[in-house]
Amino acid sequence: MLRFSTWKFLAIVAMTVAAVLVVAPSMLSPSHYEELKSRLPSWLTPPTIVLGLDLQGGSHVTLEVDQADLISTQVKNLRDDVRRILREEKVAISGGIGTTTRGVQVRVADPADREKVLPKLRLLRNSFSGALLGGPSPLDVEASPDGLIRVTVTDAGITDKSRKAVEQSIEVIRRRVDALGTREPSIQRQGDDRVLVQVPGLQDPETLKEILGKTAKLEFRLVADPGQNPSEIEELDQVDQEGKLGVEKQVMVKGEDLTDAQPGFDQQRSGEPVVNFRFNIRGAQAFGEVTSKNVGRLFAIILDNKIISAPRILTPITGGSGQISGRFTVEQANNLAILLRAGALPAKLNIVEERTVGPGLGQDSIDAGKRAAYVGAGLVVVYMLVTYGIFGVFANLALFVHIAFIFAGLVLLGSTLTLPGIAGIVLTIGMAVDSNVLIYERIREENHAGRSILASLDAGFTRAFATIVDSNVTMFVAAAILYFLGSGPVRGFAVSLALGILTTIVTAVTMTRMMIAVWYHYARPTKLPI
Amino acid sequence: MKLLRLAPENTKFPFMRFRRVSYPFSALLSLIAVALFVFKGMNFGIDFAGGTVIELRAKSGAAEVGTLRTLGEGLQLGDIEVQAFGNPADATLRFGLQPGGDVAQQAAVERVRGAVGGYYDLRRVEVVGPRVSNELVQSGTLGVVLSIIAVLTYLWFRFEWQFAIGAVIATMHDLLLTVGFFSITQLEFNTTSIAAILTIVGYSLNETVVVLDRIRENMRKYKKLPTAQMVDMSINAVLPRTIMTATTVMLALFALVAFGGQVIRSFSVAMIWGIFVATYSSIFICSPMLIYLGLRNEDADKAAQKHETERKADAAVAAREDVAEAPVSTPTKSTPAPARKTSGKRAKTRPA
Numbered sequence: 001m002l003r004f005s006t007w008k009f010l011a012i013v014a015m016t017v018a019a020v021l022v023v024a025p026s027m028l029s030p031s032h033y034e035e036l037k038s039r040l041p042s043w044l045t046p047p048t049i050v051l052g053l054d055l056q057g058g059s060h061v062t063l064e065v066d067q068a069d070l071i072s073t074q075v076k077n078l079r080d081d082v083r084r085i086l087r088e089e090k091v092a093i094s095g096g097i098g099t100t101t102r103g104v105q106v107r108v109a110d111p112a113d114r115e116k117v118l119p120k121l122r123l124l125r126n127s128f129s130g131a132l133l134g135g136p137s138p139l140d141v142e143a144s145p146d147g148l149i150r151v152t153v154t155d156a157g158i159t160d161k162s163r164k165a166v167e168q169s170i171e172v173i174r175r176r177v178d179a180l181g182t183r184e185p186s187i188q189r190q191g192d193d194r195v196l197v198q199v200p201g202l203q204d205p206e207t208l209k210e211i212l213g214k215t216a217k218l219e220f221r222l223v224a225d226p227g228q229n230p231s232e233i234e235e236l237d238q239v240d241q242e243g244k245l246g247v248e249k250q251v252m253v254k255g256e257d258l259t260d261a262q263p264g265f266d267q268q269r270s271g272e273p274v275v276n277f278r279f280n281i282r283g284a285q286a287f288g289e290v291t292s293k294n295v296g297r298l299f300a301i302i303l304d305n306k307i308i309s310a311p312r313i314l315t316p317i318t319g320g321s322g323q324i325s326g327r328f329t330v331e332q333a334n335n336l337a338i339l340l341r342a343g344a345l346p347a348k349l350n351i352v353e354e355r356t357v358g359p360g361l362g363q364d365s366i367d368a369g370k371r372a373a374y375v376g377a378g379l380v381v382v383y384m385l386v387t388y389g390i391f392g393v394f395a396n397l398a399l400f401v402h403i404a405f406i407f408a409g410l411v412l413l414g415s416t417l418t419l420p421g422i423a424g425i426v427l428t429i430g431m432a433v434d435s436n437v438l439i440y441e442r443i444r445e446e447n448h449a450g451r452s453i454l455a456s457l458d459a460g461f462t463r464a465f466a467t468i469v470d471s472n473v474t475m476f477v478a479a480a481i482l483y484f485l486g487s488g489p490v491r492g493f494a495v496s497l498a499l500g501i502l503t504t505i506v507t508a509v510t511m512t513r514m515m516i517a518v519w520y521h522y523a524r525p526t527k528l529p530i
Numbered sequence: 531m532k533l534l535r536l537a538p539e540n541t542k543f544p545f546m547r548f549r550r551v552s553y554p555f556s557a558l559l560s561l562i563a564v565a566l567f568v569f570k571g572m573n574f575g576i577d578f579a580g581g582t583v584i585e586l587r588a589k590s591g592a593a594e595v596g597t598l599r600t601l602g603e604g605l606q607l608g609d610i611e612v613q614a615f616g617n618p619a620d621a622t623l624r625f626g627l628q629p630g631g632d633v634a635q636q637a638a639v640e641r642v643r644g645a646v647g648g649y650y651d652l653r654r655v656e657v658v659g660p661r662v663s664n665e666l667v668q669s670g671t672l673g674v675v676l677s678i679i680a681v682l683t684y685l686w687f688r689f690e691w692q693f694a695i696g697a698v699i700a701t702m703h704d705l706l707l708t709v710g711f712f713s714i715t716q717l718e719f720n721t722t723s724i725a726a727i728l729t730i731v732g733y734s735l736n737e738t739v740v741v742l743d744r745i746r747e748n749m750r751k752y753k754k755l756p757t758a759q760m761v762d763m764s765i766n767a768v769l770p771r772t773i774m775t776a777t778t779v780m781l782a783l784f785a786l787v788a789f790g791g792q793v794i795r796s797f798s799v800a801m802i803w804g805i806f807v808a809t810y811s812s813i814f815i816c817s818p819m820l821i822y823l824g825l826r827n828e829d830a831d832k833a834a835q836k837h838e839t840e841r842k843a844d845a846a847v848a849a850r851e852d853v854a855e856a857p858v859s860t861p862t863k864s865t866p867a868p869a870r871k872t873s874g875k876r877a878k879t880r881p882a
Contacts, residue, residue, distance in 0.1 A: 054793070062662065064632070064661070205655070206643075209636070213636070350631075350632040350633060350659075351632060351635075351636050351657070351659075352632050352659040352661060352662050353657065353658050353659060353662045354636070354639075354655060354656065354657040355654075355655070355656045355657075356652075356654065356655040356656070357653070357654050358651065358652070358653040358654065360587070360651075360653060361585065361653040361654055364791065365791055365793065368789055368790055368791035369790065369791070371789040371790075372785045372786045372788070372789040372790040372791075373785075375785040375788070375789055376781065376782040376783075376784075376785030376786065377782075379781040379782070379784075379785060380778050380781055380782060383534075383777065383778060383781060384778070386533065386534040387533055387534050387535070387536075387774065388533065389533050419790075419791070419793055419794055420722055420725060420793075420794060420797065422790075423786055423790060423794045423797060423798065426782050426783075426785060426786050426790070427729070427779070427782055427783070427786075427801070429782050430778045430779035430780070430781060430782030430783065431733075431736075431775075431778075431779055433775075433778050434736075434771075434775040434778070434779075437771050437774040437775050437778070438740070438771055438775075441768070441770050441771040441774070444770075445767060448540075463747075466743065467739070467740055467743040467744075470688060470739045470740075470743060471735070471736040471737075471739045471740050471743075472736070473684060474681055474684065474732055474735035474736055474739060475729075475732035475733065475735070475736050476732075477677065477680045477681055477684060477732070478677050478681075478728045478729060478731055478732030478735075479728075479732065481673050481676050481677045481680065481728065482673060482677075482724075482725055482728050482729075485669045485670070485672060485673040485676075486669075486673070486721065486724070486725065487666075487669075487721070489721075489722070490721050490722060490724070490725045493722070493725050494725070497729065530533065
């Protein structure tokens with residue numbers, strides 16, 4: 001009981017000092033922290049506790065690829081491909097190309113024609129998704145004896161497309177969010193078809209949602225002239241006007257050919273906010289060609305299938321730059337510029353979950369959590385003191401180190417401290433002393449049964465240890481399951497709880513034992529003080 | 531210094547005798563809990579039911595719940611719940627899923643913002659769409675089921691089967707009563723409530739394991755004692771610790787309820803109930819189960835073999851006692867030798 005190897009003692013002391021050092025920077029006020037950082041060498045940036053969005057304020061938005069939109073886009077592309085193949089092979093079909101929910105169907109009456117197009121159609125598989133070699137086919141091509149050919153997108157094909165859409169979206173979203181100038185946004189894939197965006201400390205969550213929710217697919221198409229073939233015309237909504245406007249289906253220039261877009265003001269006319277853009281070489285050429293051939297016609301600027309404006313082409317624009325005007329506010333022009341610079345999302349994304357906490361509420365929650373922690377810890381400390389006297393002091397010292405260990409653990413793991421996480425810490429304060437209580441009560445019992453002080457102390461620690469491990473394992477299991485299944489704030493709770501359970505073994509058992517050994521060595525008690 | 535003792539010393543409560551009361555009582559409560567769950571249901575929060583919660587703070591400093599309610603009803607968002615809490619400037623709006631999928635939920639928030647935005651700041655907006663809420667229900671249920679399986683497995687390895695069954699029945703009992711508590715109080719049930727339930731499961735087992743550990747130990751020490759008496763003795767022995775720990779955890783939880791704020795209040799209140807139930811069940815439900823399941827003291831030998839390792843630990847205590855005492859000359863030098871040798875003697879001298 002009394003003997004402690006020096007290295008064990010030193011290890012505990014070192015751990016405690018290290019824990020305090022790790023935690024200390026987090027406890028400083030922001031200005032003091034900056035000062036500390038400026039004095040330390042640049043390779044040593046002291047890590048601090050990461051506060052969850054519920055504490056520092058911010059937005060947590062989960063976006064999901066719109067399956068219906070994704071499928072309809074795929075079906076549309078498929079239709080174009082099938083039409084192209086039929087045309088290339090000069091195959092006649094009876095009726096048009098029909099679309100089903102998941103694909104297209106055509107009736108090819110001539111068996112020889114069927115034999116000609118089927119292999120070509122099967123080859124679509126490869127262009128549909130190059131990366132899916134060897135996996136389940138993304139496309140099903142079926143031909144019935146009566147001449148009906150069905151090409152359908154399989155579940156595997158949809159999953160593959162939505163996974164790719166998520167991958168590309170993450171990049172686009174990152175560029176968009178970065179443009180907002182917030183610090184440390186986190187953009188992650190979640191499952192096959194979701195993107196989780198977490199942006200801390202956002203003053204205006206509306207702008208975030210605004211720029212996340214837009215696909216930002218920009219197209220330049222000519223407004224249809226009267227008398228054009230109706231099958232080549234599409235009626236689209238207008239942003240600033242009632243009613244639809246017919247535009248050609250053919251896209252002349254696409255948003256992906258933009259190299260830059262900046263908000264500005266219209267110099268010549270009203271001085272209203274506009275977005276100035278520049279094309280890359282391909283875009284500039286296409287734009288120059290269209291505007292040269294179609295002087296006098298209306299040229300529609302279409303964003304997400306809505307016509308922003310349709311200015312008349314006065315002179316050929318060959319310089320590769322242009323201007324979008326559409327009765328914008330300054331903010332709208334800003335957002336549009338951000339969206340155009342970041343590029344279009346490959347698919348429509350919907351917000352399926354949103355949790356936004358304003359900075360004021362976050363600070364309130366921090367204050368509430370702190371108050372609860374101080375009061376909770378204070379009550380437990382006093383209670384231990386009046387129940388166990390000097391042993392209570394040891395337990396309380398261990399409790400202090402225990403809390404330092406939890407925070408150090410949070411800092412080192414880079415884990416996020418949430419409000420439920422604080423609740424978890426307060427709860428472990430109540431539970432950490434359980435180990436001390438188990439030991440102390442056991443010591444009392446052994447002493448009452450007639451053992452010497454030293455023998456009671458030793459038996460108390462040894463016997464209680466098995467129970468402490470057993471009872472903490474069950475709690476740890478609960479925390480672990482909570483961690484793997486929980487999300488966000490609840491995860492924070494699980495981490496605090498699990499850390500609390502792990503550190504209690506070190507603090508309540510080893511550390512208390514050491515303190516009692518030292519105390520016994522110097523005090524030489526004749527009576528057990530509890 | 532006179533120290534505080536909440537638990538009386540050397541109690542001899544005949545806990546096992548209460549099993550004829552506690553079992554029907556708990557069975558009745560569990561049935562009521564199930565009935566409440568089925569007929570009254572839970573107040574599922576937006577995490578599980580889907581929907582929107584918006585926390586508002588009045589710019590004028592005083593939230594008008596009545597006006598908000600009228601405004602909210604005018605927006606036609608279905609049942610809209612307006613609540614004031616804490617600060618007089620604060621209020622929450624809650625409404626269910628809007629028909630029309632994920633896009634409709636966001637549109638609803640926009641309408642609320644348009645209607646109240648001039649007078650109120652939106653401090654917190656939480657929108658959970660239909661698919662996400664379904665997934666949260668699944669993962670929550672999975673979590674509770676998995677934790678029970680995991681714990682059962684652990685207990686099965688660690689203890690005799692009677693212990694494991696007793697512990698699981700006690701845990702199920704606590705789970706049912708906690709669910710009943712959520713139903714009767716209509717406390718909002720959300721993902722932090724799942725956290726509360728799993729923590730209660732953990733705590734309940736913690737309590738149970740402490741009692742069972744002692745029962746197992748005493749089973750080996752006092753082989754001649756009838757089971758009921760031996761169980762009583764074990765519970766009485768750990769009673770001071772049980773009371774101490776329940777009190778410290780309660781102190782921490784009361785601090786959370788009083789100061790922790792709105793978001794975690796339902797968690798803390800549920801935990802307080804859970805600690806209470808878990809303490810009760812470890813004494814009155816789990817331990818008597820051992821008698822019903824026919825745990826006989828003759829099994830003690832087998833148990834002793836199964837837990838060879840602990841015997842070694844005991845032996846280590848004994849060995850170290852001798853060493854440790856040798857260099858220290860204290861007045862208690864002549865204390866009895868290690869427990870193992872004197873266990874028979876102590877059984878007579880100790881209150882049983």
